[in-house]
Amino acid sequence: ETLPATDAAPASLSLRLREGTRPEHEQAETTGFVEKLMGGELDVAAYTDLAAQQYAIYGALEQASAQIRDDAQGATLVFDELTRTPSIEKDLAFLVGSDWATEIRILPATEAYVARLLEVGTSLSAYAAHAYTRYLGDLSGGQIIKRMMERHYGLGPDGLAFYTFDEIPKAKPFKDVYRERLDSLDLTDEQIAETVEEAKLAFRLNSALFAELGAIHC
Template sequence: MTDDVDTVAEGGLDTEWGAIPGADEIRRIGLSNALREVTAPLHRRAERAGVISDIVRGRSSRSAYALLLRNLHLVYAEIERGLERHRASPAVRLIVLPEVYRADAIARDLETLYGSAEAADAVPVLPEGTAYAEAVRASAEGDGVRLIGHAYTRYLGDLSGGQTVSQVLAKTLGLDAGARNLYRFAGIDGLDAFKQRYRDAIDRAAFETDRPDAILAEGMRAFRFNIALFWAVQDAVGGASEPSGEPAPPPV
């Protein structure tokens, strides 16, 4: 994505999903609060989308979950590569917290689910997964602040609702801990305290960039890419949910 995907409106950005607050308002209410508010409708849609809806309702399959992880692995790898690239950036450095990184954890899950790392690598990535990863890579261009929108969407999701997903996977698919590393944060003592620390870091980042509104726009895009991927995985392997007419993600 380039910056001209969003047009500047008075007091903030005007996106295809509606107007979002300007920089001063974002800093006043807190960037993490602003992200939660502007992405709330998309968040609800994501929870009801494709394979995620099937998983939460206990109606998914091992193959569907494995395919979801195969696609998300590329996404996390791009997020973490971008964060490391910008670890000296005044804004991005605040959320460069390796203890929350998930790419290596997902790689271990994939090895368990597919039988070997080689077998996992041989599974084709869906076009929606490729588009999502490419969007993350594009967000790392320039000063990299748009990466914060992607980090917020994925990491806080894993630390929050992901814990419930992990329990459901154990109960309904019989997945042991070796296939649920994505949701295990062994290096973090107290998930609630860490989540607050992470939100505080995001709030501080808004004061280190003149484009916190661009972070909000990227967070919205991240949810749209997730929704598209969730439906694509379900379509690829078959699932219980009915299509909801979700629109395709915006162009990269």
Template sequence: MVTNFSDDVISGVTRHMNGDHMADNLLIARAFGHPGATSSTMVGVTGASGRWLVTDAEGEHELTVEWPGGPITERPEIRREVVALYTAACAKLGVPARDEHGAQPQSDAADASVDAPAAAPEDRPFSVVIRESSWSDHSDSEGATFMEDIMRGKGSLQDYIDLVAQHYFMYEALEAAADQVAADPRFAGFHSPSLVRLPALEADLVHLIGADWREQIVAVPATLEYAARMREVAAEGWAAGVVAHHYTRYLGDLSGGQYIAKRVAKQHDLPSAGIAFYDFSELGDLAEFKNQYRAALDVLGEQLDEAERARMLDEVRAAYAFNTAVFRDLGQAKLAVA
């Protein structure tokens, strides 16, 4: 019997892959079925395989690739098998594999342990340490696969509207938090004015709901807790804690979020006003911006002592947990009205 992972696990893995490993998704797509792929987004995970939506010159395709090591049943095994797929894809395409994955030679990649020895955190760039921290376990849930349905084009327009509404409450808190620590030199390299999302969210909500959108949207419990935590961190004046939330939200929007925008715009025939939240054209080259952002994370890591680095990593994990809890609440709310 194929193991079906919880919505929390699926959203955690896909958000990580689409936020930090889009190039790896593309390598996997090109190596395992679509050599002309121009984009690839991970949309699902089961105990038997990973699933990607791939675009090439012929259109859009769903790609399912079985795990090299065979069926899996536990959350930590997913990372091992993704690493094995990445390593095998590199071997097939003649591309050198990165060591930061803990990737093994193809001959023993399927047997690589998720706990295999790696460089000590203090020997790696802080951006890499943060990236890898998002592989931490997420709790099980009974929620539907809310975010996976949107990414696969199976969600309704109302699902997307509900997601946009939660984004409004999140970014209202996040951007207020950014303003509170803006004078802290450690935060200076992170928050460009072009990142601000509230005006775009307001425009989207006017288009999607109407002028009275403020009276119609409601935050789910997890969103309220998420926003409260961001306000708490900002009230403390903890710049590194604000960066933890800033990183998990904005880099996801700049990566996997770009695919979501394309998907929902096509599925629901939305103009730019309906997906303005995902339009970061004022930033210029998004790949270059993300590289600069990660460089700023490395600088921040050098300024923090060991205890503060550990505390920030815990906050990154908390931010991911809040995010997946929001998806769970949205899925449960959808089931309640079905």
């Protein structure tokens, strides 16, 4: 029996991630904290608090990267040029001072995000979901955030190393390669569905963090 001609080919993982997380992206992008930070209504302290949370989050994400690269498929998603932890450390040293490591405070929403990364981050589908959510976001909306932080709070390049990918001169071709790598993973339908679900969760963990930052800074 032939399939009806109207049956669309199954969408690629990268497309399913983009489409599947569209509402969650919209939600994250329009939280009060993000809108006010982007609109210049907050201050460097709010940006610094976000950077501190990202220090913990990328610590866990990049610990997962170091492990998943031992897996042949996992290795295709790990790019040294994406590594953000050293950049965040530089930003915090500038924003907080040399004692930044003992000065920063990790919020409960961050602890929950980190716990999820430590729990599932070394499974291929979960790693793909979390790495996609953060790194493609940093290379997309992150570049807009960088410009707004320069404009409103007089930051940069000191303090904005996180958003500066020295080894990725053009985000677009890099993101295309990253999406090809996602689409080349050998995943079952079930694993693909799991990846999309985990990416939605990753967005919600980010939104929960913005809500907590908003309660403090807005």
